[in-house]
Amino acid sequence: MNSILGIKDATKRYKTPDGGTITALNGVSLDVAQNEFVTLLGPSGCGKTTLLRSISGFEDLEGGSIEIDGAAVTHLPAHKRPVNTVFQRYALFPHLTIARNVAFSLEVAGTDKEDTKRRVGEMLELVGLAGYGDRKITQLSGGQQQRVALARSLVARPKILLLDEPLSALDKNLRQKMQQELKTLQEEVGIAFVFVTHDQEEALTMSDRIVVLSGGKIQQLGAPEDLYRRPENEFVAGFVGEGNLLDAKITSVDGTRATAVLNSGQRTGITHSGLAQNQAVKLLVRPEDVEVGAPSNADDLHFKGRVSQVFFVGTDYLVHVTTDSGAEFKATLRPSAHNRTSLASPGTEISLTVPQSALHVITEEKVV
Amino acid sequence: MKIKKLLRSSILPIYGYFFFAFVYAPILLIVVFSFNSNPVNMMIWENFTFDWYRAIFGLSAATTESALYLDSTDQLYEAVKNSLTIALTTTAISTVFGTAIALAVARFRFRLKPFYRALMFMPMIMPDILLGIALLIFFVSVGIQLSVVTIIIGHCTFLISYVFIVVSARIADMDDALEEAAADLGANSWVTFRRVTFPMILPGVIGGALLAFIISMDDLVITYFIAGVDSQTLPVFIFGMLRRGIKPEINAIATIMLLFSLIIASVGLYLRSRK
């Protein structure tokens, strides 16, 4: 893997006004490849913005190092780094025209006029704003401003493009459209994008890899599907997608095979390395893996209960079930065309099955 | 019922027009009566005349007591010249200093920031007369001759605050991310200032300068204490005339000043509306 960005052991603390300290980054290490779309995902205050701002040069790290394309930039000021940023509210210069906004980095670098003009034209064309060069920023819609911001930060051919929640100001439809456009654009320009968001759906849609951050630490780093299917800890399981976490205890271990027993007394076989006898674990079940009816396989889990609430969420119904043993359970059920009504209504008795193959074992506690 | 409702809904606008009448009638009165030829009682309309305007421009010494007027005309010119010199110099100095402090307070981190904020706030809450007497005591006890220079210094001490406040408001309106964006796009701090910060705050700087100019032109209290014998300004001159007794020329002078203020105010408000 040809790494364009290498972060090692990045650490940063802030002082709070009341004299305490907040650890924004706690030993974060990350490598990003040449053409990769990497997303930093996490709740607000998790350190994702601090990490992005340390890459762009607006935050000075306390410990650790940052390399861009093999060169150390850890203590280089922002204007000397070969990266550009798309800001959250775009930060377009209101006193300059669109063309002058896009040309800014080239003018500052002293690029000659002809060359600047040509490249600005190319960029505006790339983002679909050819012919808009002489307009004022205030004459643009939110989506168009977004594109100008992209053009402005790409024109100097940065080695990495940093994006700080750039879609959060757009409404939902436009946001989805821009997600696709961003992805296409990234493939077209062929540089690494580091994208910050707190929206897990957005992260799953766009990224090659996702870095889940919480409490200044990387909770998990991996492909979107890995994160969703195989979260390494409770935090990731809870933050990415909806899920049911079932408490279980390991009763016997045989190599990577083990038997777990649930609070309800049900037993099931699981496959996971490094388990020990009597260890407490959690079993993750995604709501869409839950089926209605009795199990066909002995290792499948079976719950009986009563529907407490039903939410229609478009294609599916999200059903909350209280099991006979008192646990809350979430299931996504898809109605069939000829039976839409009787599927589930609050109060209905229901029987649910979780196939053994849908169980994912989480051994780590929630890390915050 | 209907009448009552109508009355209720129109009471506020009717009041509003009275309000503006109260604000503008006195000013209009001056303008109208500056063309009144009655030299004895200015408030009884006689005839339309430009005599008072001619008199202040030294074009006619036609009216009675001409000797006295002629004498004042020279003093008037001197006062206008002093006022302009003082206002222009003061504006330049206080604009530079006020903007500098505003930038420092808004864009840098340092321990004395609260001190500077308080310092800029002080002239706003201090009655003018105090600054006037303090400066008088200072200049006299240090042995500086009262002159145009002392007036300039005096005006700067409080006008820096006015510029500071106007420019600070403009900086506060500006998105911090703009400067980061400039740095991100490769501009060092000087280039960022020249290409982004300064153009962005320029309307505020111009607004502050205009305000400083107008206040300096108009200041009476502080100038009154620190003006030497040879360094009268226009407001001090008119104040003196008012205290000695009223002459019809004051109407004409006041009307010209009015016109002048209106032009400057319009320029300022036009610039602000372009933002």
Place this chain on the structure above:
Amino acid sequence: MSGLETNEGRKKLALFGLLTPPTIFLGVFFLVPLGIMVVYSFLEPGLYGGVVWNFYDLNYGRILGWADSRYEQFDPVYLIVFLRSVKLALTTVILSLFICYPAAFWISRMSDARKSFFLFLITLPFFVSLVVRLFAWVLILRPTGFLNQGLMGAGIISEPLELMFTNTAVVIGMAYVFIPFMFLPLYASVEKLDMSLVEASADLGATRLQTFRRVILPMTLPGIIGGSIIVFIPSLGNFIVPSVLGGSRVLMIGNLIEQQFLSARNWPFGSALGMLVMAAVLVLLMVYVRIMTKEEEYANATKVKEG
């Protein structure tokens, strides 16, 4: 080696460059003079102007109740002048408040274009010279002035009223001159007033008067207080308006200070009088800050609840 370090150094240099010239200027020509004035107020006045460098508390004594027994008995005349100034300044505040409050409501309900035009009209007089505006009132209030001519012409009065050189004239003059000062803060808080709150109050059964007293008045209080302070401060120490419209009959503390400096040449006593004005302003501001912090705490508390 680090780039950020040189960046820090450069930043410090820039800060130093920005602050040094104005700091020296204001230190020498603003803070030092104010300091000297404070010192002066504790010095003994010399016989023919000038000062004797002795600590001397009788400047304040003369005002507040203990006189220099060698020369004079305590005379409360200075306190009376001071209290009269406070009274006139307060009357000015109240008058300008009553003039501006309805007007602020009127303008706040206009369409945006009309609003900015009328706001322009309000700010315009601020740019007109103070002496010119005062002069206009001389023309109006003089025995041979506009008002008396009009009233006599209409046959309402047969002899000119004595309007000039009265407390009323001074208060009208100050209120007129300071109208923009009162109007703008008032307008700012009236403009912010959410009309749906007024509707909510009516919806909950409050009469118009109750709505005004319980909703509108408390919501616009910051503007009322702000405007009042901005008008009170320059009114209290004013000597221009009383000397133009009040003549020698309406003496305010400002006139007294002016006399001490420009004719009586008793600078230490004049400084002490000045300190009295400053003390009054500071007390007022302390009360203001108190009220505002409470308001802010209240606002923060509601914010926290919302969060």
